[in-house]
Amino acid sequence: MKRYLLAPGPTPVPPVILQAMAQPMIHHRTPEYEALFAEVRRDLRTLFQCGNEVLMFAASGTGAMEGSVANTLSPGDHAIVVQGGKFGERWAEICRAYGVRVLAVTVPYGKSVEPEMVAAALRQAPETRVVFATHSETSTGAVHDIQALAGIVRRTDALLVVDAITSLGVMDLPMDSWGVDVVVSGSQKALMLPPGLAFAALSDRAWARVPEARLPKFYFDFAKERKAMAGNQSAYTPAVSLVVGLRESLRLILAEGLPNVFARHDRLARATRAGVQALGLTLFADHPGAACTAVKAPDGIGGDAIVKGLRKRGITIAGGQGSMKGTMFRIAHMGHVEVFDVLTALAGLEMVLADLGHPVTLGAGLRAAEEVLRK
Numbered sequence: 001m002k003r004y005l006l007a008p009g010p011t012p013v014p015p016v017i018l019q020a021m022a023q024p025m026i027h028h029r030t031p032e033y034e035a036l037f038a039e040v041r042r043d044l045r046t047l048f049q050c051g052n053e054v055l056m057f058a059a060s061g062t063g064a065m066e067g068s069v070a071n072t073l074s075p076g077d078h079a080i081v082v083q084g085g086k087f088g089e090r091w092a093e094i095c096r097a098y099g100v101r102v103l104a105v106t107v108p109y110g111k112s113v114e115p116e117m118v119a120a121a122l123r124q125a126p127e128t129r130v131v132f133a134t135h136s137e138t139s140t141g142a143v144h145d146i147q148a149l150a151g152i153v154r155r156t157d158a159l160l161v162v163d164a165i166t167s168l169g170v171m172d173l174p175m176d177s178w179g180v181d182v183v184v185s186g187s188q189k190a191l192m193l194p195p196g197l198a199f200a201a202l203s204d205r206a207w208a209r210v211p212e213a214r215l216p217k218f219y220f221d222f223a224k225e226r227k228a229m230a231g232n233q234s235a236y237t238p239a240v241s242l243v244v245g246l247r248e249s250l251r252l253i254l255a256e257g258l259p260n261v262f263a264r265h266d267r268l269a270r271a272t273r274a275g276v277q278a279l280g281l282t283l284f285a286d287h288p289g290a291a292c293t294a295v296k297a298p299d300g301i302g303g304d305a306i307v308k309g310l311r312k313r314g315i316t317i318a319g320g321q322g323s324m325k326g327t328m329f330r331i332a333h334m335g336h337v338e339v340f341d342v343l344t345a346l347a348g349l350e351m352v353l354a355d356l357g358h359p360v361t362l363g364a365g366l367r368a369a370e371e372v373l374r375k
């Protein structure tokens with residue numbers, strides 16, 4: 001059966017990247033690797049819109065999240081965590097694992113934080129050292145206003161650390177000009193790579209904090225990694241094949257141009273939203289982002305039945321995580337995706353809903369999406 005991968009990570013890997021990664025292994029302490037690494041380091045700074053070095057680790061995205069906690073805080077420090085989904089909650093879990101005291105600013109699943117809530121929390125807890133937030137909350141499809149949060153956090157001594165794992169390369173996040181202190185991401189979302197690379201970019205303000213941060217760390221020691229990168233190397237054996245793939249991924253993204261990449265994701269997201277709404281379905285998020293569309297499962301039909309029905313037809317989407325399981329489904333449109341990927345998802349959805357006995361007009365979702373996409 002022909003298969004379509006439309007889940008919010010891992011995402012489809014373009015053939016040119018697969019081919020590059022299938023070449024014979026090269027050694028990482030060689031001029032060949034150093035030429036590759038220099039190009040990747042330069043292009044990562046463009047992608048992150050960051051003047052400083054972008055650190056790279058062999059880990060899933062969570063590794064860079066853990067490193068961001070360990071390199072900015074000391075035992076017993078206070079942090080504010082913006083929570084509105086599973087990934088916001090992950091920041092709090094990592095902090096607690098390291099003995100950091102967490103003040104959670106929580107919004108219901110599907111909502112985006114009101115920036116004023118964070119301002120109020122900072123007034124209530126002026127000892128806060130770091131505010132952790134999520135740009136694109138993949139578990140609910142919601143986007144948080146990072147620019148507004150940066151404006152607020154900037155007026156205090158706290159750092160703003162942002163999980164951009166499904167927003168980097170999807171939505172604009174100019175970290176230097178917005179004043180975001182740490183941006184973390186991973187390889188298997190909009191970077192169109194297999195899982196296994198984690199990234200962290202730090203502002204000057206964040207780097208100034210690193211020597212004071214006394215939480216334990218070894219592999220995710222940011223200062224050590226930055227020192228190795230200054231010599232165009234990594235502290236430990238890099239995920240060589242993934243870095244080879246990353247060069248191709250960055251070439252693809254920068255050849256398309258960041259503004260065009262963001263516009264493409266926005267258009268696909270708008271088409272997907274129009275399509276599901278034309279089928280009478282409701283979006284899960286009040287302020288949906290461009291990475292993935294979370295949709296409430298219709299009454300009487302669990303989200304998991306829809307996921308399963310699509311899987312039988314060769315299409316992989318995602319259900320709900322944690323307590324959202326069964327209540328929703330998520331169609332991703334990030335990375336190596338185009339018009340006919342979202343149309344495939346919507347066509348499959350229409351057929352599966354009809355199979356499940358839900359009243360749908362076949363073609364209604366496609367028609368609404370096509371109206372958006374033809375413009």
Ligand SMILES: *Cc1c(COP(=O)(O)O)cnc(C)c1O
Pocket residue numbers: 008009060061062063087134136137138139163164165166186195
């Ligand atoms: C996928 C994802 C992660 C986590 O990533 P892993 O690579 O599984 O560690 C974290 N945050 C967000 C918002 C994500 O979408």
